[in-house]
Amino acid sequence: MSDSPSLRTPSQRIAWAATIVISTLVFIFLIAPILAIMPLSFSSGSYLTYPLPGLSLRWYDDFINSPRWMNSLKNSMIIGVASTLLSMVLGTLAALGLAQWKSRFKPLVLAFVLSPVVVPGVITAVGLYFFFAPIGLTGSYLGLILAHTALATPFVVITVGATLQSFDTNLARAAASLGASPLDAFRRVILPLILPGVASGALFAFATSFDEVVIVLFMAGPEQRTLPREMFSGIRENISPTITAAAVILTTVSVILLATLEGLRRRNERLKGSA
Amino acid sequence: MTDALLTGANASTEVPLKRRLRRAERARQVKALALVLPLLVFLLFTFAGPIAGMLWRSVDDREVRQVLPQTIAALASWDGRDLPDEKAYAALAGDIMAARASGTIAIAAKRLNYALNGFRTILTSTARNLKTVPEPGTARETLGKINPAWRERATWTTIKDASGPMTGFYLLSALDLTRNVDGAIVAAPPDQAIYRDVFVRTFLISLSVTALCLILGFPVAYLLAALPPGRSNLLMIFVLLPFWTSLLVRTCAWIVLLQGKGVVNESLLWLGIVDTPLRLIYNRFGVCVAMTHVLLPFMILPLYSSMKAISPAYMRAAASLGAPPVAAFLRIYLPQTLPGIGAGSLLVFILALGYYITPALVGGAADQMISYFIALYTTETANWGLASALGAVLLLATILLALVYGKLVQGQQVTGGMKN
Numbered sequence: 001m002s003d004s005p006s007l008r009t010p011s012q013r014i015a016w017a018a019t020i021v022i023s024t025l026v027f028i029f030l031i032a033p034i035l036a037i038m039p040l041s042f043s044s045g046s047y048l049t050y051p052l053p054g055l056s057l058r059w060y061d062d063f064i065n066s067p068r069w070m071n072s073l074k075n076s077m078i079i080g081v082a083s084t085l086l087s088m089v090l091g092t093l094a095a096l097g098l099a100q101w102k103s104r105f106k107p108l109v110l111a112f113v114l115s116p117v118v119v120p121g122v123i124t125a126v127g128l129y130f131f132f133a134p135i136g137l138t139g140s141y142l143g144l145i146l147a148h149t150a151l152a153t154p155f156v157v158i159t160v161g162a163t164l165q166s167f168d169t170n171l172a173r174a175a176a177s178l179g180a181s182p183l184d185a186f187r188r189v190i191l192p193l194i195l196p197g198v199a200s201g202a203l204f205a206f207a208t209s210f211d212e213v214v215i216v217l218f219m220a221g222p223e224q225r226t227l228p229r230e231m232f233s234g235i236r237e238n239i240s241p242t243i244t245a246a247a248v249i250l251t252t253v254s255v256i257l258l259a260t261l262e263g264l265r266r267r268n269e270r271l272k273g274s275a
Numbered sequence: 276m277t278d279a280l281l282t283g284a285n286a287s288t289e290v291p292l293k294r295r296l297r298r299a300e301r302a303r304q305v306k307a308l309a310l311v312l313p314l315l316v317f318l319l320f321t322f323a324g325p326i327a328g329m330l331w332r333s334v335d336d337r338e339v340r341q342v343l344p345q346t347i348a349a350l351a352s353w354d355g356r357d358l359p360d361e362k363a364y365a366a367l368a369g370d371i372m373a374a375r376a377s378g379t380i381a382i383a384a385k386r387l388n389y390a391l392n393g394f395r396t397i398l399t400s401t402a403r404n405l406k407t408v409p410e411p412g413t414a415r416e417t418l419g420k421i422n423p424a425w426r427e428r429a430t431w432t433t434i435k436d437a438s439g440p441m442t443g444f445y446l447l448s449a450l451d452l453t454r455n456v457d458g459a460i461v462a463a464p465p466d467q468a469i470y471r472d473v474f475v476r477t478f479l480i481s482l483s484v485t486a487l488c489l490i491l492g493f494p495v496a497y498l499l500a501a502l503p504p505g506r507s508n509l510l511m512i513f514v515l516l517p518f519w520t521s522l523l524v525r526t527c528a529w530i531v532l533l534q535g536k537g538v539v540n541e542s543l544l545w546l547g548i549v550d551t552p553l554r555l556i557y558n559r560f561g562v563c564v565a566m567t568h569v570l571l572p573f574m575i576l577p578l579y580s581s582m583k584a585i586s587p588a589y590m591r592a593a594a595s596l597g598a599p600p601v602a603a604f605l606r607i608y609l610p611q612t613l614p615g616i617g618a619g620s621l622l623v624f625i626l627a628l629g630y631y632i633t634p635a636l637v638g639g640a641a642d643q644m645i646s647y648f649i650a651l652y653t654t655e656t657a658n659w660g661l662a663s664a665l666g667a668v669l670l671l672a673t674i675l676l677a678l679v680y681g682k683l684v685q686g687q688q689v690t691g692g693m694k695n
Contacts, residue, residue, distance in 0.1 A: 228521060
């Protein structure tokens with residue numbers, strides 16, 4: 001490594017080499033499991049081991065032709081998109097409000113708004129199970145969308161809040177002084193500026209809902225089972241290669257989300273750099 | 276003279292302007308609060324309300340008083356030292372007859388059976404064999420004949436303890452405690468005392484996972500912080516991709532890798548390192564490996580940002596003042612990473628405490644953490660009081676740790692601000 005930190009003594013060089021070796025092993029530990037199961041989904045055999053007997057798309061075929069798997073994918077999409085939209089609205093409004101609000105209760109309110117991320121999933125799930133069952137919200141799409149929105153909104157509040165920190169509030173005042181109505185000022189001045197924050201928040205929100213399984217485990221009826229929920233029972237019963245196909249599909253979605261987020265971040269940095 | 280003019284001008288406009296500004300500011304604050312309000316109301320309904328409901332269930336105890344109202348009323352004046360009087364027996368006989376007619380015996384039997392094993396049989400056998408309301412004055416004798424348990428004090432103290440409307444019974448059970456026949460808090464019988472073990476296990480697994488994450492995460496964070504941004508951004512993908520990959524996918528991957536005929540075992544056999552497949556999963560090892568894999572990014576990211584903030588000038592200064600590299604690292608670099616280590620470790624520990632899915636899928640029966648039992652009592656055995664009590668203990672632990680975390684992160688921001 002030519003651009004390593006200034007290394008003068010042999011012991012420093014050894015320490016640096018050890019850091020590189022250990023880190024490489026940790027990177028392998030982090031990535032290898034995810035990479036290892038991907039090729040298995042293209043196997044023509046039904047055992048989950050290497051070497052593969054041959055390549056085929058039979059397990060993807062199986063996935064597409066299985067009403068159970070396809071229904072779960074559809075459910076994940078419906079619940080994910082709906083809770084993302086809802087958390088975008090609630091989270092953006094709250095972040096705008098919190099940025100202007102001055103009160104000694106603000107840290108308390110902020111802690112409350114962010115707490116769904118910290119509280120263990122089982123506790124939220126059990127509470128919702130008791131709370132939603134008597135009012136008919138268990139075994140319904142609406143119940144799951146509301147629950148996932150509660151878990152996802154903190155991410156929108158955080159990302160939009162972070163964007164607002166670098167936001168010049170005088171711009172909104174300037175718009176108002178030039179005669180823009182509050183709605184116009186929001187739509188044409190504030191929104192375009194905070195849009196990257198809203199978009200990254202939405203990605204986090206979607207990923208949260210798309211990955212959530214504990215609440216679904218407690219609250220979903222057979223009709224609302226999502227993709228992770230279907231994988232959960234698949235892993236419990238017996239792991240067929242169809243699950244690895246599902247895993248590849250889920251991972252592809254994650255990679256798309258991550259790439260979009262990274263693109264947004266780069267764009268943001270570029271804009272900041274040019275300003 | 277200009278001074279006088281200025282003060283004069285100020286004096287004439289100051290008050291209204293100040294008031295106008297204050298009014299405008301107040302309007303702004305109200306508007307700001309109105310923007311936060313929808314989310315607060317929403318979370319009250321979908322988050323805080325449900326959790327408050329769960330906490331309420333951990334002390335709620337109204338089943339027995341609904342099924343056996345007269346008995347509870349008759350026992351109100353009972354001192355619990357001797358057997359209750361004839362009046363209580365007569366009330367119980369009346370309650371049992373009424374409950375049998377309305378089919379609610381099972382509700383009370385289930386609750387009383389939690390407190391005293393075998394109570395279900397006592398109550399149902401009595402309900403079955405009690406043909407008519409006993410003659411006045413014979414209730415004690417009749418019930419005693421049907422089931423001798425009615426001649427024991429413990430049977431009656433159990434009913435009195437369960438008379439509600441609120442109870443500490445479930446919370447005590449969650450800590451392996453119970454009340455004895457005299458009402459004193461004592462250790463629960465060994466066959467019911469399993470939760471302290473579960474809490475200790477949950478704590479130990481979380482601690483091991485946190486330690487593993489720290490050991491593995493520290494060198495990686497150091498490397499990422501030391502490399503130039505271009506390279507560290509590229510390597511960051513190795514941390515962020517697992518972070519974004521579904522928990523189920525990662526858990527599934529570990530099962531595929533570690534199971535008896537899994538990739539790791541097959542490779543080890545093929546290489547001739549082992550003769551028989553190793554047991555790598557459905558035990559503590561599998562749980563720790565899979566959880567460390569899932570939680571490692573939560574350690575690396577805070578460590579990385581704390582290391583990134585350390586100016587390389589400090590280390591150069593230490594070296595130029597003659598400190599050997601190890602001493603410089605231990606005494607200059609490491610102390611500055613402590614806030615990052617604290618934040619990362621607490622975050623990983625808090626998240627690990629509540630883990631459910633991963634231990635449920637890759638752990639054996641002896642590796643299940645507290646969340647597993649909360650889920651079990653909620654959905655399988657429907658012992659909602661105990662599920663809620665265990666949940667209350669877990670929630671309390673999480674909140675306390677989160678408060679410490681909040682203080683730690685806040686302190687970091689403050690010192691960070693001062694440095695700049």
